[in-house]
Amino acid sequence: MSGPGSGVPSGGWRIVVGCDDAGLAYKERIKADLLADPRVGAVDDLGVHDGDHTAYPHIGLAAARKVAAGEADRALLVCGTGIGMAISANKVPGVRATTAHDSFSVERSVKSNNCQVLTLGQRVVGVELARLLAREWLGHVFDPASASADKVAVIDAYEENRCG
Ligand SMILES: O=C[C@H](O)[C@H](O)COP(=O)(O)O
Numbered sequence: 642m643s644g645p646g647s648g649v650p651s652g653g654w655r656i657v658v659g660c661d662d663a664g665l666a667y668k669e670r671i672k673a674d675l676l677a678d679p680r681v682g683a684v685d686d687l688g689v690h691d692g693d694h695t696a697y698p699h700i701g702l703a704a705a706r707k708v709a710a711g712e713a714d715r716a717l718l719v720c721g722t723g724i725g726m727a728i729s730a731n732k733v734p735g736v737r738a739t740t741a742h743d744s745f746s747v748e749r750s751v752k753s754n755n756c757q758v759l760t761l762g763q764r765v766v767g768v769e770l771a772r773l774l775a776r777e778w779l780g781h782v783f784d785p786a787s788a789s790a791d792k793v794a795v796i797d798a799y800e801e802n803r804c805g
Pocket of ligand 1: 720
């Protein structure tokens with residue numbers, strides 16, 4: 642254990658953020674929260690920015706590739722529902738992404754499923770709930786010695802057999 646909190650990597654979390662134009666306001670707000678959070682060491686903003694209408698799959702895939710390459714620990718992605726971002730990110734081998742709009746699901750996405758990517762829907766939840774979920778998300782860490790690890794390993798093995 643190292644860094645400013647339990648389970649936080651040395652140097653802090655390296656987080657990629659991204660959105661489409663339907664998720665821009667929440668991405669900007671959560672990015673500001675992350676930059677002010679002592680548990681965060683780096684924030685990499687892949688856009689979109691104001692006036693940019695890049696569609697969600699481009700952003701979701703690019704963010705997931707950064708996680709898969711080890712250039713970031715996690716990604717926080719926002720679109721209208723969160724669903725398109727999750728589908729896109731999950732196409733990248735090694736990445737586990739989910740949409741979650743409640744505290745318990747956010748916690749279990751990390752502790753049960755070792756998800757590195759959380760996606761949120763700006764058209765689904767209020768901004769304060771989205772901010773709370775992003776804050777809580779950083780406090781959860783997967784335990785590779787837990788009973789959940791063997792289950793996640795089944796997914797990894799399937800993926801390795803197909804993509805390896
Ligand atoms: O999952 C997709 C997102 O919600 C996106 O922001 C909106 O997609 P649409 O314009 O195809 O509905």
